[in-house]
Amino acid sequence: MHPAKRALLIAAVCATIATPALAKSPLNAATSIRDNLNALSQGKAPVTVVLKNGNTYTAKIGAVGDHLVVLTEPSQKEFFDVLVVIDDITALEVRARER
Numbered sequence: 272m273h274p275a276k277r278a279l280l281i282a283a284v285c286a287t288i289a290t291p292a293l294a295k296s297p298l299n300a301a302t303s304i305r306d307n308l309n310a311l312s313q314g315k316a317p318v319t320v321v322l323k324n325g326n327t328y329t330a331k332i333g334a335v336g337d338h339l340v341v342l343t344e345p346s347q348k349e350f351f352d353v354l355v356v357i358d359d360i361t362a363l364e365v366r367a368r369e370r
Contacts (some may be wrong), residue, residue: 295367297310297316297367305335308340309335311363311365312332314335314362318331318332318364319327319363319364320360321361321362322355323359324359327344328346329346330345331343331344332343333352335350339354339357340356340357342355
């Protein structure tokens with residue numbers, strides 16, 4: 272193998288190993304909170320929902336309606352569900368990548 276090609280191949284392999292794999296975010300900025308909730312309800316990963324009043328809930332997404340969302344198995348309250356007004360949600364936090 273030509274030395275220049277070998278050096279290029281080694282550099283490419285090193286860059287691939289050194290660069291962490293970028294995962295695609297499960298959140299979509301081009302859609303609404305409601306659409307993001309619908310998409311997240313397909314997975315079973317917990318989501319942190321931040322409300323306008325500052326309260327947060329880390330739970331799984333249950334049913335998503337036109338104006339309300341059901342959060343199931345909230346952390347620290349696994350035997351409860353939470354009904355939240357979608358318009359009161361200011362942010363969604365979702366684990367997007369692993370180390």
